[in-house]
């Protein structure tokens with residue numbers, strides 16, 4: 030987020046880590062489920078067949094893990110929205126324009142990336158910001174953000190992307206920007222806002238601290254074998 034010469038960066042790294050570790054765990058839970066007898070739906074001439082007790086137990090654990098992970102991700106999105114409101118209030122904004130990654134859902138980016146996009150709380154995050162802004166009398170608009178993170182916000186020249194950094198290719202300008210902040214400034218410029226050099230950028234993190242996550246340590250300690258804590262427990266129970 031940017032306003033004049035001030036910027037706010039909210040890192041969602043912990044949320045990405047949460048998604049990654051959660052999906053690793055769920056993969057193994059699915060494997061576990063597939064080894065037990067599933068319930069079979071009734072069809073004409075055949076009654077419903079119940080699943081085994083082990084299947085039911087494992088299915089309940091999987092549902093609980095899914096709900097837990099969704100809660101964490103949702104909480105992080107709401108916290109991020111909270112930081113955005115605090116920033117908007119502090120700089121005295123009366124109008125907020127938010128970049129909306131429209132069209133990202135229709136694009137086919139392969140199974141893994143499609144799954145990540147599908148799980149992303151896009152509308153949830155946008156609405157969390159919208160409602161809070163409108164509550165405070167700040168007008169809110171969502172605009173298409175396509176192309177905003179690939180040009181220099183000062184001169185509009187094409188820029189080189191390298192990780193999160195954007196380097197202007199215009200030799201007389203040649204400035205470097207943080208891609209997300211540059212994206213925010215480009216959205217501002219396209220919507221009648223002034224773009225200044227950022228003098229002060231606040232950093233905030235949302236989500237659970239992933240470095241202390243037990244699943245992460247397990248994953249790093251035994252990459253290739255039992256990859257997470259749930260996997261280790263599963264391997265243990267199967268060996269017994």
Ligand SMILES: [Zn+2]
Nearest residue numbers: 181184197202
């Ligand atoms: Zn430039």
